[in-house]
Amino acid sequence: MVAPSILAADFAYLADAARAVEGVADWLHVDVMDNHFVPNLTIGLPVVRSLLQATAIPFDIHLMITDPRRWAPEYAEAGAYNVTFHAEACDDPVALAKDLRAAGSRAGLAIDRDTPIEPYLDLLPHLDTLLIMTIKAGFGGQRFMPELLSKVRAARQRVAAEGLQIRIEVDGGIADDTIAQAAEAGADAFVAGTAVYGVPDAAEAVRRLRALAEGAQR
Ligand code: DX5
Ligand code: ZN
Secondary structure (H helix, E strand, O other), rough: EEEOOOHHHOOHHHHHHHHHOOOHHHHHHEEEEEEEOOEEEEEOOOHHHHHHHHHHEEEEEEOOOHHHHHHHHHHHHHHOOEEEHHHOOOOOHHHHHHHHHHHOEEEEEEOOOOOHHHHHHHHHHHHOOOEOOOOOOOOOOOOHHHHHHHHHHHHHHHHHOOOOOOEEEEEOOOOOOHHHHHHHOOOEEEEEEEEOOOOHHHHHHHHHHHHHHHHHHO
């Protein structure tokens, strides 16, 4: 799965950014930041609702907010395909995952740079997506941190051992020169902001990223 992140797009033309990758991207990654969980501030429900009307691409919502139990289900009800909240912001991830599924979306758990993966491996059967940050959450355009791929390997090992149906997604610094190592570590969903919207041809960038990931998985 390749999920372009509109964080790197021109916010005055979000619908155009979505349409630019229609037919080539699997998901549209939407970074919701609240200026509390992370220092940055982006967009919230009203913008997401409008954008959902503008494109047919399934939405992958990445909530970088405090109190996700209060807000996350509304994104599912609005029609998001997958809603991911942060482990660091939620004291009962299994309950929230259940609420999200009941509200009509897939449920994802995100693990930030400084959070170990081990305490969360037992929760995988309750989740549809595990998002492993390959930077510190908060801003686009940061340098990929290969040392964080050990978490991807640990998750992939558990998923294989238990035969689980879950996507392992990486987010942060994914580009032509980093996506292969993430795929080799066991990721099968790739968020890319700058690498897609920072170049002239977004659709071509998605195709190239997909080819590089597939080449590494083979
Ligand atoms: C950052 C966001 C990422 C961001 C990635 O906290 O979660 O989705 O858009 O941007 P790049 O691909 O530029 O690192
Ligand atoms: Zn993100």
